[in-house]
Amino acid sequence: MTRDKEHISNPKALLFSLCFVLMFSVMNGTMFNIAIPDIAEAFQLLPSEVSWVMTGYIMVYAIGALVYGKLTDTIALKTLITFGLIVFTIGSLIGFIAPNYLFVLVARVIQAIGGSMIPAIAFIAPIRYFPNERGKVLGIISSVMAFASGIGPIIGGTIAGLLSWQFLFLSSALIIITLPFLRKNLPDEKTEFVKLDYLGASLVAGFIVTILMAITLGQVISFGFSLVFLILVFIRMNKAANPFIPPHLFRNQPYLVTLIVSFIGVACLFGLMFSVPIMLREVYQLSTLQIGITMFPGAMSAALIGRKGGQLVDQKGSREVFLFSLLLLLVGFFIVSSTVGVPPLYLALCLIFPMMCFPLVQASGADLLANILKDRETGVGMGVFNLLNFVSGAMSGAIVGKTLDLYKPNLPINPLGLEGTGSIFSNVYLTFSLLIMIGFVIFKYFHKEEQRKAG
Template identity: 80%
Template sequence: MSDQKVEIRNPKALLFSLCFVLMFSVMNGTMFNIAIPDIAEAFDLMPSEVSWVMTGYIMVYAVGALVYGKLTDSISLKTLITFGLLVFSVGSLLGFVAPNYAVVLIARMIQAIGGSMIPAIAFIAPIRYYPNERGKVLGIIASVMAFASGIGPILGGMIAGFLSWQFLFLTSALIVVTLPFLRANLPDEKTEWVKIDYLGGGLVAGFIVSSLMGITLEQVWSFGVAIVLLVLVILRMKWARHPFIPPHLFKNSRYGVTLMVSFIAVACLFGLMFSVPIMLRDVYSLTTLQIGIAMFPGAMSAALIGRKGGKLVDQKGSRTIFLVSLLLLLAGFLIVSTTVGTHPVILSVSLIFPMLCFPLVQASGADILANILSKSETGVGMGVFNLLNFVSGALSGALVGKALDLYRPEHPINPLGISGSGSVYSNVFIIFMTLILIGFVLFKTLHKENSIQEAESS
């Protein structure tokens, strides 16, 4: 796209529409977690079969987020969002009337093809259209994602409980009502068709899918395929004239270390969101609705802190806020680890501390990357950022799930923790705390060194 400054008619209306559509997109993923047992019962499916409702969706969604990110560098956001929302709505309506499980899966894949456009554009739009308030807008976007992740299971449980799981698809289809508002407020930008490395994109997609299959389905052969495809991706990046992912992105050490530490932080946050519902059922025997209520304060705190945190990114600098958010996240995991086994209300309050860090980490990390990337590479650079977010969620969920299956200690590592059935969860949160500490040290050390080098060279 052209580097010329773009004017938008109504910035507030555009931001509201983006947040609304993003909330529906994120909830669409979390709502279906609740409905998986109902879908399995409806079609008499084994757990391995019904898991494709989520696994297949995640795979297509992850690939799509990267592809759409690449396309935003050449195609107008108005065109992309129109295509994405229409496709998503078609998939939602198809799922609502699906007569069998095969059609349900097809509907979910179509949803993912359209819906994966949303996070790509949600992170590109603040960078492109709100340059003077980028941190604040990114904070709002991240807080909406965190809030939707928390409220999705509650809403999904209510819809599936009072109506049926089919109505989750119908609820998702309502996202199309935002299209007129988005089209009215998005600027008319010229589409600059450029040559796209389809072979390189296909290799990247194959690597992502095979990696996610290995992670989520525990298929060893998938990792072998992923390694082969990764080698081919690297060779293609070196040999292609216009590679799908420019290799010099990863030669920038600031970009690389920010991606790596952000990946660690988001993986730990997704691991928290994955393990807490299981813990509340396992340790406290709470119902689905009670689990949602227990997690609601944390989700609400994330929603409330997002805008303020985004302003701080603009005022104090993204690097400073990123480091502070890592320290807060570290302390939050320690608090949760210590309160596992206490009264559910105490645990619910303790969850606020790590969950409110979600928008801070996302907003400051995205702003750091936006400062590093050139305008012509913002789309693909942020696409890789979104891709790693999805991969981190799949990886942390698989690893935590395996740990819960195999590891049942009687006493926690945390000397302040409570012994009993919650010990394994306390230990998981201590491990997350340790990973965040490692990430903090890496970022503070490597980013500082880069800053010094740049100062000396300027």
């Protein structure tokens, strides 16, 4: 395939279009968190029933991100993005006119089938078309993801409050307006239809579905099924002539170490995003709008730091920036752990420290993997990276949620923490800080910079 930057008619327009479509995709996930109570009320649903609006979406999205990642190695991005955006828009329109809950679920699944293409392409395009500015572009992409995650609940709450939850689907459908710009600015590439390992893909999908059901719904039997699927996945990887996921990826120590430490960092960041709204409601009794305003400075800082962080990746190297971002994240979690219970204004300022690390961790981690992977493995390698990001988010949210339900300490473990109802949250963020420290040590001593991309 033709992959050089000079074959892009307008690189800035391509980057802007990618960021715009990525923002819509990320916001589509976070906006519906706000609408869950309204959907439950509209169709008289139990919490376990309405949770499938998010759970079903996450499952299909995670599988799709890996499948699209694999396809980007052989199919033109212009083809994939056209298919994905059309399917996503169809799902959005179905959701807007949905007469019952079944149609809502079908709409969310169709959205996920189309939308899961977006993160795969968003991380592949900078690697493929911006080789000399890869770090900067990955930083911009990551900052857009972080900003959209923070602003999504505010926009979702505003739309659902002023209109209704159905209009969240309609606003998501606006993503289609980016398609002409993306098609115009993406180069024409030759598509090579290679036979996929459908059995391997099905086994991977089975593992993802069962592990996410086990994590998000607390189904113990699903852990057993996920273990069976995982064993079958490894058998298939080593037996198939052209496996869905090449097994030698996981025998590459720098790749494996980067995946593990990125998983830890992203899990802690998603755990923060999940728990802060709960903390602000329980400890500070803030309204939904006030919660969004309190988190907004952190989201803005992530958006602003992304481009600068990406430039640092290009200038200083992804390994150094990755280590620095882990240290900054460690300090940020400790600061938040020490300040839970202080006035909301001060807490909002403290939240900036860990939240600004989101694009740094994502951009430097993606650039590290791009350095390690061979050209023909970039798609599937980054697909696994995206997949683990979704799994880490689901896992951290479920674990933090269970911890908040079962653990009610009176005193914080952190000697600088404040006593009271915020003790549990102080302890959670201190735990995140310790996990990041472990990740830092693993990466520092087991990731060897001299082991680089082979070609």
